[in-house]
Amino acid sequence: MQRYNLLSVICGGLTGQKHWQRVWGHPEPKPHYDVVIVGGGGHGLATAYYLAKEHKVRNVAVLEKGWLGGGNAGRNTTIVRSNYMIEGNTEFYEHSMKLWENLSHDLNYNVMFSQRAHVNLVFSPAQRDAMARRYNIMRLNGIDGEFWDRDTLRRRIPHLNHDHGRFPILGAYVQPRAGTARHDAVNWGYARAATALGVDIIQGCEVTGFIRKGGALTGVETSKGEILADRIGLAVAGSSSLMAHKAGLGKLPIESHVLQAYVSEPLKPVVDQVIVFGGVGHFYISQSDKGGLIFGGDLDHYNSYAQKGNLPVYEHVIAACMQVLPCLGRVRVLRQWAGLVDMSMDGSPFITKTEIPGLYLNAGWCYGGFKATPASGHTFAHTIARDAPHPANAGLTLSRYREGRQIDESGRGPVPKLH
Amino acid sequence: MLRIPCPFCGPRDETEFSYEGDASVTYPALDAPEEDWFEAVFLRDNPRGPHTELWHHANGCRAFLVVERDTLSHEIRSARLAHGPTREALE
Numbered sequence: 246m247q248r249y250n251l252l253s254v255i256c257g258g259l260t261g262q263k264h265w266q267r268v269w270g271h272p273e274p275k276p277h278y279d280v281v282i283v284g285g286g287g288h289g290l291a292t293a294y295y296l297a298k299e300h301k302v303r304n305v306a307v308l309e310k311g312w313l314g315g316g317n318a319g320r321n322t323t324i325v326r327s328n329y330m331i332e333g334n335t336e337f338y339e340h341s342m343k344l345w346e347n348l349s350h351d352l353n354y355n356v357m358f359s360q361r362a363h364v365n366l367v368f369s370p371a372q373r374d375a376m377a378r379r380y381n382i383m384r385l386n387g388i389d390g391e392f393w394d395r396d397t398l399r400r401r402i403p404h405l406n407h408d409h410g411r412f413p414i415l416g417a418y419v420q421p422r423a424g425t426a427r428h429d430a431v432n433w434g435y436a437r438a439a440t441a442l443g444v445d446i447i448q449g450c451e452v453t454g455f456i457r458k459g460g461a462l463t464g465v466e467t468s469k470g471e472i473l474a475d476r477i478g479l480a481v482a483g484s485s486s487l488m489a490h491k492a493g494l495g496k497l498p499i500e501s502h503v504l505q506a507y508v509s510e511p512l513k514p515v516v517d518q519v520i521v522f523g524g525v526g527h528f529y530i531s532q533s534d535k536g537g538l539i540f541g542g543d544l545d546h547y548n549s550y551a552q553k554g555n556l557p558v559y560e561h562v563i564a565a566c567m568q569v570l571p572c573l574g575r576v577r578v579l580r581q582w583a584g585l586v587d588m589s590m591d592g593s594p595f596i597t598k599t600e601i602p603g604l605y606l607n608a609g610w611c612y613g614g615f616k617a618t619p620a621s622g623h624t625f626a627h628t629i630a631r632d633a634p635h636p637a638n639a640g641l642t643l644s645r646y647r648e649g650r651q652i653d654e655s656g657r658g659p660v661p662k663l664h
Numbered sequence: 665m666l667r668i669p670c671p672f673c674g675p676r677d678e679t680e681f682s683y684e685g686d687a688s689v690t691y692p693a694l695d696a697p698e699e700d701w702f703e704a705v706f707l708r709d710n711p712r713g714p715h716t717e718l719w720h721h722a723n724g725c726r727a728f729l730v731v732e733r734d735t736l737s738h739e740i741r742s743a744r745l746a747h748g749p750t751r752e753a754l755e
Contacts, residue, residue, distance in 0.1 A: 556665050
């Protein structure tokens with residue numbers, strides 16, 4: 246792999262920028278791999294990378310039906326945080342945060358991870374108390390969190406609607422290490438680093454079925470022919486139920502929903518942090534380095550595989566924006582898109598072996614998939630390579646529902662649309 | 665915007681309704697084995713295509729409807745009352 250560094254930039258500048266190479270290949274599938282990962286999203290690519298890097302499993306293929314960056318990696322609001330409270334989630338998302346902090350160096354690819362703080366506004370004493378509990382638990386678990394009182398918040402973000410007539414802002418709970426990353430760069434970085442370690446990334450290759458021998462899975466049938474594999478990992482969030490049915494896993498504790506995101510015209514810097522308005526409404530916003538405001542809100546609230554959102558939620562999100570940041574009222578929205586999310590029955594994911602020998606499952610990401618990308622890949626690779634979970638994903642089992650040990654961060658019960 | 669044809673109220677915007685999930689789920693008897701309850705509470709078919717689902721006309725006639733909707737195209741094939749006796753009386 247061609248290393249990116251200051252010297253290569255200077256040399257490239259002096260030689261007409263002719264030194265750039267393709268960062269991942271377009272190989273034809275081999276007849277057999279040690280591990281086949283179905284799904285070339287961030288999680289699948291990260292899994293392949295960590296399999297090759299940490300576990301020396303290099304005969305690996307990532308099969309992607311579409312193209313890299315065409316799924317949820319390119320459809321999210323790029324927020325990275327680890328402000329989780331419940332055991333099972335805390336250790337996992339904090340593990341992810343630590344991987345994020347060194348990711349650009351690790352991959353030799355700038356994922357533009359920016360720890361600009363995640364600011365959760367509070368509007369009522371009850372909400373403040375609930376958040377205080379959450380952030381205190383986080384601190385006890387070694388995750389950073391702090392309270393910004395009204396004066397601090399006014400100083401840091403003067404253009405918020407601090408004195409809203411009905412819901413004045415009482416302060417904010419903040420995770421300073423949280424922030425944003427460049428969504429495409431994460432995929433490209435993992436794809437490039439995995440390719441350098443010998444992983445085959447095969448785009449335009451749809452998995453249509455599975456090859457069985459006895460009770461075990463021994464390969465996949467694809468649009469490019471049969472591919473045998475010792476172990477198969479599914480990382481196809483959004484379509485997990487469809488693939489699980491094909492693999493013989495039966496029903497999953499998942500509903501597929503649509504989550505919308507929006508981006509405005511590019512502006513000069515106006516939103517320095519990730520600002521979240523939760524509770525009365527639901528709205529989160531940050532600003533990309535290009536200047537576009539990226540924001541979103543709730544799900545469309547009904548099962549959908551449409552990959553496009555509907556207008557009522559759009560209206561809700563814009564209305565919420567006008568409540569907290571009315572200064573953005575004249576900004577024009579440039580684009581709107583939607584991604585398919587696996588909404589699980591407790592709002593938390595699963596990274597686990599399955600009851601079928603040779604099959605491993607990574608699914609149920611709800612709103613949380615993007616920030617989880619490094620840890621998801623890291624622990625899924627561990628689970629596949631060692632046939633046993635990493636400590637960070639030990640709680641993220643599929644059996645927890647049967648055992649009554651749901652990881653229900655928001656305490657809303659088995660209603661996917663509410664998580 | 666989905667337009668759901670409520671048998672009482674006619675075609676109405678989705679914003680009048682609350683989505684209540686998969687209507688094909690039937691809950692077992694209270695003393696049924698745990699496995700049956702596990703399946704009813706947690707597991708879903710989650711199809712891409714035709715889906716039978718419950719919608720509550722919360723900001724309308726308050727009736728629960730069983731709606732057949734395609735989860736890929738959002739096409740609504742039918743909407744009937746969920747409550748059997750009322751449905752039979754109406755139909």
